[in-house]
Amino acid sequence: MGGSLEGSFPDEARVYRALGLAWVPPELREADGELEAAAAGRLPHLVEQTDLRGFLHCHSHFSDGTVTIAEWASSCRAAGYGWVGITDHSQSSAYSGGLRAEDVGQQHAEIDAVNAGATGILVLKGVEADILADGSLDYGPDVLDRFDFVIGSIHSRFGMSEEEMTRRVLTAMEDPRLTILGHPTGRLLLQREPYAIDLERVLQTAADRGIAVEVNADPHRLDLDWRMVRRARDLGVTISIGANAHSTGGITNVAIGLGIARKGWLEPSGVLNTRDADGFLAFARQRRTVAA
Ligand SMILES: [Zn+2]
Ligand SMILES: [Zn+2]
Numbered sequence: 575m576g577g578s579l580e581g582s583f584p585d586e587a588r589v590y591r592a593l594g595l596a597w598v599p600p601e602l603r604e605a606d607g608e609l610e611a612a613a614a615g616r617l618p619h620l621v622e623q624t625d626l627r628g629f630l631h632c633h634s635h636f637s638d639g640t641v642t643i644a645e646w647a648s649s650c651r652a653a654g655y656g657w658v659g660i661t662d663h664s665q666s667s668a669y670s671g672g673l674r675a676e677d678v679g680q681q682h683a684e685i686d687a688v689n690a691g692a693t694g695i696l697v698l699k700g701v702e703a704d705i706l707a708d709g710s711l712d713y714g715p716d717v718l719d720r721f722d723f724v725i726g727s728i729h730s731r732f733g734m735s736e737e738e739m740t741r742r743v744l745t746a747m748e749d750p751r752l753t754i755l756g757h758p759t760g761r762l763l764l765q766r767e768p769y770a771i772d773l774e775r776v777l778q779t780a781a782d783r784g785i786a787v788e789v790n791a792d793p794h795r796l797d798l799d800w801r802m803v804r805r806a807r808d809l810g811v812t813i814s815i816g817a818n819a820h821s822t823g824g825i826t827n828v829a830i831g832l833g834i835a836r837k838g839w840l841e842p843s844g845v846l847n848t849r850d851a852d853g854f855l856a857f858a859r860q861r862r863t864v865a866a
Contacts, residue, residue: 633663763793
């Protein structure tokens with residue numbers, strides 16, 4: 575009997591088919607609408623590694639990373655990416671060796687030099703700017719305008735009330751230079767709880783304003799949490815998978831972030847990293863031109 579059952583159902587797909595269902599990817603098996611979607615033929619076409627063209631959120635030796643710009647370029651090209659967005663810490667993150675405003679020119683000259691010599695990879699000038707306590711972005715507009723794109727993150731004053739913290743982040747989202755909201759709850763798994771924040775309002779605002787929200791793929795963070803990734807997706811928020819890599823070993827973080835994105839039902843179109851460099855830069859520029 576067991577033998578004949580195995581003969582009829584050699585794999586999962588056959589089992590699902592016998593039940594009139596499309597095969598459900600394991601990431602979606604949470605008894606939260608996936609069987610209904612499978613029955614209706616409406617399962618998402620989940621994003622895959624081969625869809626990802628750009629590598630985002632990495633730190634070089636200009637802040638607390640161990641890697642040169644040239645090493646980031648060659649390692650990301652070897653990993654199959656067409657572009658890499660370098661995002662060192664900004665000046666207020668002094669403890670993380672934040673890039674001083676007067677050193678931005680030197681970093682950009684190094685990026686230009688690498689781009690002039692490299693083939694098959696484009697290095698983009700990004701920054702992980704602190705969202706200061708009053709909600710302004712570190713450096714101010716003149717310096718931020720020199721970057722191709724800006725990740726805004728909270729690295730200080732985690733103890734604010736929910737109302738204060740939400741206002742702080744919403745204020746940062748008013749700045750047209752903000753491209754991506756980094757690690758949106760600040761949690762460190764088993765170490766630090768998420769800060770108090772009205773995520774629903776933040777995600778709705780991100781959708782309205784065309785700001786991407788990060789899935790930070792550092793295994794200590796996994797921030798956004800996958801449940802909120804799915805909520806963000808339903809609201810139409812674009813998700814950015816950020817490696818938060820400080821060494822080239824951190825390139826493999828992306829696989830973890832990708833798993834979280836898939837568990838949040840994300841298709842390629844909902845993930846910023848699937849765009850080519852021009853498409854990514856257009857996403858970043860769009861907010862600045864709308865505001866100008
Ligand atoms: Zn950060
Ligand atoms: Zn970072």
